[in-house]
Amino acid sequence: MLAYILRRILILIPTLLGVSVIVFLMLHITPGDPAELLLGERATEEALLQMREHLGLNRPLHEQYGMFMQRLMRGDLGETIWTRQKVWVEVKQRFPATMELSIVALLISCSLGITFGIVSATRQYSLFDYLSMVGALAGVSMPIFWLGLVFMLIFSLNLGWLPLSGRLSVGINLEVITNFYVLDALLTRNWPALRDALWHIIMPAATLSTIPMAIVARMTRSAMLDVLRQDYIKTAKAKGLSRFTVTYKHALRNALIPVITTIGLQFGVLLGGAILTETIFAWPGVGKWMYDAVMQRDYMVIQGGVLFIAAIFVVINLCVDVLYAVINPRISVR
Amino acid sequence: MTSATAPRGPQDRHPLLEQMSQLWRNKTAVIGLVIITFFILTALLAPLLSPHNPVETSLYDQLKPPVWHAKGTWKNILGTDELGRDTLSRIIFGSRVSLTVALVSVGLAFLVGTFLGCVSGYFKGILDSLVMRVMDMILAFPYLLLAIVVVAYLGPSLQNAMIAIGITYVPRFARIVRGSVLEECGKDYVMAARAIGARDARIIFLAILPNCLGPLIVQTTLSMASAILDAAALSFLGLGAQPPTPEWGGMIARSRALILRAPWVMTFPGLAILAAVLGFNLLGDGLRDALDPRLRD
Numbered sequence: 001m002l003a004y005i006l007r008r009i010l011i012l013i014p015t016l017l018g019v020s021v022i023v024f025l026m027l028h029i030t031p032g033d034p035a036e037l038l039l040g041e042r043a044t045e046e047a048l049l050q051m052r053e054h055l056g057l058n059r060p061l062h063e064q065y066g067m068f069m070q071r072l073m074r075g076d077l078g079e080t081i082w083t084r085q086k087v088w089v090e091v092k093q094r095f096p097a098t099m100e101l102s103i104v105a106l107l108i109s110c111s112l113g114i115t116f117g118i119v120s121a122t123r124q125y126s127l128f129d130y131l132s133m134v135g136a137l138a139g140v141s142m143p144i145f146w147l148g149l150v151f152m153l154i155f156s157l158n159l160g161w162l163p164l165s166g167r168l169s170v171g172i173n174l175e176v177i178t179n180f181y182v183l184d185a186l187l188t189r190n191w192p193a194l195r196d197a198l199w200h201i202i203m204p205a206a207t208l209s210t211i212p213m214a215i216v217a218r219m220t221r222s223a224m225l226d227v228l229r230q231d232y233i234k235t236a237k238a239k240g241l242s243r244f245t246v247t248y249k250h251a252l253r254n255a256l257i258p259v260i261t262t263i264g265l266q267f268g269v270l271l272g273g274a275i276l277t278e279t280i281f282a283w284p285g286v287g288k289w290m291y292d293a294v295m296q297r298d299y300m301v302i303q304g305g306v307l308f309i310a311a312i313f314v315v316i317n318l319c320v321d322v323l324y325a326v327i328n329p330r331i332s333v334r
Numbered sequence: 335m336t337s338a339t340a341p342r343g344p345q346d347r348h349p350l351l352e353q354m355s356q357l358w359r360n361k362t363a364v365i366g367l368v369i370i371t372f373f374i375l376t377a378l379l380a381p382l383l384s385p386h387n388p389v390e391t392s393l394y395d396q397l398k399p400p401v402w403h404a405k406g407t408w409k410n411i412l413g414t415d416e417l418g419r420d421t422l423s424r425i426i427f428g429s430r431v432s433l434t435v436a437l438v439s440v441g442l443a444f445l446v447g448t449f450l451g452c453v454s455g456y457f458k459g460i461l462d463s464l465v466m467r468v469m470d471m472i473l474a475f476p477y478l479l480l481a482i483v484v485v486a487y488l489g490p491s492l493q494n495a496m497i498a499i500g501i502t503y504v505p506r507f508a509r510i511v512r513g514s515v516l517e518e519c520g521k522d523y524v525m526a527a528r529a530i531g532a533r534d535a536r537i538i539f540l541a542i543l544p545n546c547l548g549p550l551i552v553q554t555t556l557s558m559a560s561a562i563l564d565a566a567a568l569s570f571l572g573l574g575a576q577p578p579t580p581e582w583g584g585m586i587a588r589s590r591a592l593i594l595r596a597p598w599v600m601t602f603p604g605l606a607i608l609a610a611v612l613g614f615n616l617l618g619d620g621l622r623d624a625l626d627p628r629l630r631d
């Protein structure tokens with residue numbers, strides 16, 4: 001087991017190095033002078049010279065990459081162009097908001113997706129199965145940026161049930177500890193803030209959860225159907241075990257193995273979808289920050305943000321692989 | 335989804351014919367095919383079908399509601415946007431943009447991905463590990479993020495959006511083809527081809543590749559679906575098609591400010607995206623059942 005984890009970590013290193021090369025090269029492949037790209041067209045000659053010096057643009061490419069990596073090793077992602085803040089500090093501030101949104105979305109999509117999948121599989125070809133699979137197909141095909149706007153129109157503008165955007169209402173005081181607002185409200189036993197934070201997160205999280213939920217439901221259904229056809233399930237039924245025991249204790253356990261892989265893969269969908277969801281709901285996370293950076297052409301933010309998100313994504317994938325090996329011991333033997 | 339439970343046809347039928355008839359019996363695939371055909375015809379006949387010029391503005395017709403609304407008129411069946419442009423005409427012309435993006439970006443990914451997959455599956459060794467590591471690197475970026483970043487650097491335009499989506503889709507093709515080629519390489523007919531002295535390119539493209547087509551076709555169809563979604567998302571973020579091009583995602587983006595005053599402006603382009611993507615997904619699911627039993631879910 002330990003050997004397997006170590007091997008997986010070793011494979012991670014070239015991937016991360018490659019990611020850094022790609023991100024580094026992006027600025028150089030772009031047509032035009034990177035210094036001008038960073039400072040804008042109206043930059044003075046002096047500022048351009050300074051920027052070229054700062055980036056080391058007058059040196060050979062491999063030396064520049066060396067400098068880039070040296071800074072990276074020190075955790076230095078550079079400064080934002082417009083606000084002159086440390087990129088790393090800004091990422092740290094915003095990341096909890098994105099993570100909170102993604103986790104709630106993942107919880108929604110797993111709980112509902114797995115439930116729908118199980119019920120559909122145990123009642124194959126029933127009306128419920130048919131409707132939920134049509135729903136899942138629509139979910140996979142959903143433009144979530146549009147769905148988010150539809151939710152907004154219905155639930156906050158017309159019905160007035162949920163707040164339109166943001167993470168917390170004005171006037172609600174919350175002592176920030178972890179920057180996960182729901183968690184902070186729980187830790188400080190601040191019930192009004194907890195309610196407010198939950199009310200704010202429902203709509204964006206539901207929007208973000210659409211596609212993963214549909215994928216998880218489809219995967220659970222097919223995995224369950226596969227398992228339910230196996231001989232040991234027949235044996236369990238023949239022994240006279242209750243339907244509940246057969247479904248949840250015997251079948252579900254084995255069916256969940258491929259489902260967990262699928263869930264792990266959904267983090268990529270969530271982190272990418274976060275850019276759309278956060279932009280629509282003005283959720284102050286990394287996604288909205290990246291979008292603003294793209295609009296303002298703040299390449300330092302884009303570079304830092306992409307590196308950070310890719311690194312997080314790679315590490316999450318590693319965790320999923322390890323978890324998978326724990327659940328399914330056959331994997332680590334190979 | 336639903337697996338065909340119909341009895342198998344006579345064994346002497348050509349496998350291709352057998353697969354086609356399986357596909358035809360698969361309701362999912364047929365519905366998908368009908369939807370896609372509808373959109374393709376719409377795109378081809380756009381100038382004939384659309385009642386108005388999609389980019390023509392009209393000060394007198396701003397924000398007209400759809401026809402079933404109390405104030406709606408038959409002149410603008412689905413209403414108009416803030417510049418008085420006819421929504422129906424814009425959606426009809428928008429199908430051209432979306433289908434082109436899907437075709438070009440998936441085509442690009444298909445060609446590059448298939449080539450890389452063939453080469454690395456056939457020659458194995460260092461070349462294989464090199465190509466696959468590069469694919470891993472592309473996959474290390476979350477879905478959509480890489481496309482956004484590539485467009486951010488190349489500059490926002492429909493052409494760059496197609497390139498960006500194409501790049502992010504290369505690994506899925508490369509992986510599938512490589513897997514199939516690795517499997518096929520061990521079979522007798524490849525050895526026989528080698529034994530009679532056929533050249534590598536001939537073996538790869540004329541002998542092996544046709545046998546890997548099943549999963550490749552399925553992947554292409556499903557990728558078309560996600561390409562339409564991704565292109566709409568990029569345009570929604572202002573990184574794809576630029577105004578005044580009638581593009582579904584861009585139409586939704588512009589109608590955000592009008593969400594309360596004129597919700598219909600944003601409703602219909604969203605439904606168009608959903609329907610088109612659904613069509614490709616349905617066909618993809620059906621094809622998977624018919625062509626590739628291994629991928630059946």
